Amino acid sequence: MTDSSLEDDRKYRSLWGDVWSQFRTHKGAMVGTVVFLGILIGVAIGPYLWDIDPGFANIRHRNQGMSWEHPLGTDQLGRDMLAQVLQGGRVSIAVGLTAMLLSLVLGTLIGVIAGYFRKLDGPLMRLTDLFLALPLLPLLLVIIMLFRDTLRGLFGPETGIFLLIVFIIGVTSWMQTARIVRGDVLALKEREFILAANSIGTPSQRVISRHIMPNILSPIMVSATLGIATAIITESALSFLGLGFPSDFPTWGRLLFDGTQYISQAPSRVIWPGLAISLTVLSVNFIGDGLRDALDPRIRGR
């Protein structure tokens, strides 16, 4: 290896450079990235460009179809759908990404520790069982009752509820990731390269970060993509139950839910938010695919 690199006149390339160049060759991932960035930019600056107030109920213009004045139509109170989809995207993507990250970090951490350290396996897995078994709705009611007013006082109604929702979704959705990661780690731990690393005295921390983590990326990536969708949908279920954001605060999940009632009258009301959620999930999924391929040295070498 050393000779060849001496003879090789290619310029020095970092690991992340390699990853990036591999990532670029993945067509789906590139399309996914462009779409995802497009959605991000759209919801970030969209509300400034399309400056109709999403909460303004223009009663005379209610239940309208698509027109120049309201490109995506209006809802049953005459609120502009485009403005609502743009505004709702901010919340949904923010909730989806943060909650997914939180649950992913928690799940991976617990899964890796449980799979790698035999002593902690029992207690941590029983904890996972406990969380899986808890009745979600009463738990939510309790959390909301205990913390809603405190958080509302500390951070104001919107940020307070945002933190609460991200926390709730994150804390109640890490278990599956943890179980899957642990299963994979259990299998990996018995592989020769881990034995080799252990036998030359590599500290556990390093074994985990250098050898285990890269090999369990694919289930984590899948969990991540599915996690975003779950978080966006769960948020809508929460607001439906009166546990989420105030009702005049649009989110994609909520728009979809409200629109379902009007499915035969105005199909466009479910199509737009549904499309937005699906596109986000799909693009994140392709990015995940590309990332996994790019991070896998065996594929990268091909």
Place this chain on the structure above:
Amino acid sequence: MLNFTLRRLMFTIPTLLLISFIIFLILDMAPNDPTGNLPLTIPPEVRATIRASLGLDEPLYIRYLLWCQQFFVNEPLNLLNEWFGWCIGDCENRLRVSSWATRSPVVDLIAERMPQTLWVVGMSYVVGILIAVPIGVISAYKQYSWFDQFGTFISMIGFSVPTFFTGVLMIVIFSVWVPNDSIFWLPSIYDTTHKVDDWSSFVFQIRQMAMPVMVLGLYNAALISRFMRASMLDNLTQDYVRTARAKGLKEQTVLLVHVLRNSMIPVVTVIALGIPQIFGGAIITEQIFKVNGLGQLLIIGIQGADIPLVQTLTFLFAVLIVLFNLVADVLYGLLDPRIRYD
């Protein structure tokens, strides 16, 4: 392995007791109330009497111990009595776990709802697995082919569009748009009293199950096929696959025996974790199609703060989760003999 299984089983008893207590605590702290759904015309003093008659005045630990006694002692004794006719103790007036809303034994309610939940949710799970595994395998084997792209697209749609939407969409298409006399027309309301005793009633059963099974099956298939594909992809690039091919094994054998078996570990977790959810029912889908199975029972119980009902249901659910996690662990050992637990 046997040793491990036994040890784990021993360990589950205190775990489950702890879980049951925590569930009880949460249900007790939750701010909804059994009189919350009653009409406002019922005055507050009467509400207080109702609460007292439900035993809500007693301290928490007494109510918990009472539930434990009813659930762990009285219910099993009652089962013995019903199944074998054995009567131990005072079997006439034994207090069973009773729901507050229906004033009837919770276990009977659960038994009444088991068939429709197993039929619909269980079938959708089987359908989901049957679709997902081949799709996952082919998608991974032919990565980035049109089949893979299409499969990815469909499963992502299946996953990101919630069942409250797909269910209503199906009803609008198959029950409202399709005329009543067409063979494609499907009933939008599930008849739980329907009994299958001949060919035409069997056909009717299939028809009324079709929509909920499709909706749930799509969702399950989307979930499982993603994990299947990812795991297959990981294994396809492993050295042992190259070795097997180099040995001249048939591609079919390499794929279906070597790779598939090794790829099952994360998938087994997903499947095993999903099985208790069959018994948990599918709250939204059951509600949309009026299947009225265990999921609907649970949600009604929660909305009405029917603590004995919710406590019993969630506890049984917890037992299943703990059990199936054990099953998954045992399966890991069988799928990958290198995994050792002792």
Place this chain on the structure above:
Amino acid sequence: MNLKHLIAGTLGAGLLASTAMAGGHEAQGRDGSVNIIYWQAASIMNPYLSGGTKDINAASMVIEPLAHYDENGAMVPTLVDEIPTVGNGGVSADLTSITWKLSEGLLWSDGSAVTSSDVVFTANYCMDETGGCQQLSKFGGVESVEAVDDLTVKITFDGPKPFPYGPFVGSTTPILQAAQFADCMGIAAPTCTDQNFGPIGTGPFTVTEFRANDSITLAANTNYREAGKPAFATVNFKGGGDAAAAGRAALETGEFDYAWNLQLAPEILADMEAKGVGTVLSSFGPLVERLMINLTDPSADLGDERSTVAHPHPFMSDMAVRQALSMAIDRPLLVEIGYGQAGKVTCNVLPAPAIYDSPNNAGCEVQDIAGANALLDEAGWEMGADGVRAKDGVRLSILYQTSTNAVRQDFQALIKQWWSEIGVETELKNISGGVFFGGDQSSPDTFQKLFADLEMYANNFDGTDPEAYMGNWACAEIPSPENAWLGGNMPRYCNADYDALVAEMGGTADIAERARLAIAMNDMLMQSYSIIPLVHRGNVSGIVNTLEGVKLNAWDSELWNIADWSRSE
């Protein structure tokens, strides 16, 4: 049961059958099966153990009271020949007792005779303190219920009772069979699963299979007192789903004949009806969607004294603010958007029955933003730079809470917008119904605690007498920590004149005089703007076009006349 009853039963059944043939009536059960869907499933068939509307309605097909309310709110005899009044001597002149006489020849569905002892048993069953009877308030003031003879029951009250039709009138208090429920008194009440799921009754149907929270199958009662009725042989009573699904099943696919409580957006309902399969029916009782203003300070800084009369509200105690809030609301639009034909504009918290409807508050149906602004200007609330009015450092910023429900959230959004036009800032909050109406002591989110500046919900009263309902706003009814937040006076309204009227009504029997008092009380509340009525709501149900004889009833069970239903071809 003794031999005499058995013989009487057989004879009675024979007689009924022969009259049916002689009279040339059509046979019972000629129209096959009727399918009814309630999106909230019935959980029990005993109204004494569940006050839920769905349970009372389901039970009303099987067990019946002595008298019913018809679709106009008038009392009609059911198991008796006439309604006792002071005029016919049924109610004693001093108003302390009422005597009911059962019709002769009445039979339970098992063939035994209905006697006064069944009525007495039912009263004792509910009044047993350990049973947790949910209709106990119907028996308020009852001192004793005794059987004078086999068919006569005398109910004695502990004082004059101007409206003695609480017990055994309306489907909430039907008669149970003493023989069947004998072992179910007091603490044993909840353990009688078989009885509670399949009571023996006098109604047109009997239970064949009961699946709690799912479906009920019923068959025609062969011992029903009217020949040739019911026209349907079986009833399939299905529960579950939501209002939209129920509407679809009755109005679009025709799978079900009757769908209960279709609370849907008017345009959705109109679209469903346009399919031509079914029809939407509505009828109006006293249900009013209203805003309850909190006249006390809900600030969290007050700790235990939050929302108690010790601290008046910083700005809601100013009547100009309350009046301006009411003036800024466009009620006809709320009706149009939220309820359609199931709603009417109302300016009264007591809009029905007609004799109690005050004519003195008309004018609220016209939205007057300019007037509201002028009123606030005059009262010294000055518009700030941020578009919110303030006076002496107090900003008009409101927390507006209600239960979770699509229509209520639409109302919140609209009202918030109108209020923003008069310089009032609104924060919306919605709470799941089970918590909001739950009355749990540990929860801060109940409608009784009212830790908000105002709240919205709907309320009504049973039957046709508003005395108990209007009594809700007496000073003693104010919820506070001292009475464990029990009490119906959410606005914390307290006025000695009002209390005097409440007391006066308690001692007045004359119906015209009672109406005058009720109207006076209603006007007091309305003119102080402590309660802001929004919409007079009706019941809405859907039926397929082939179902005949349905008369929607807002005063009693919706299924009150199911015996008269039939199918046309």
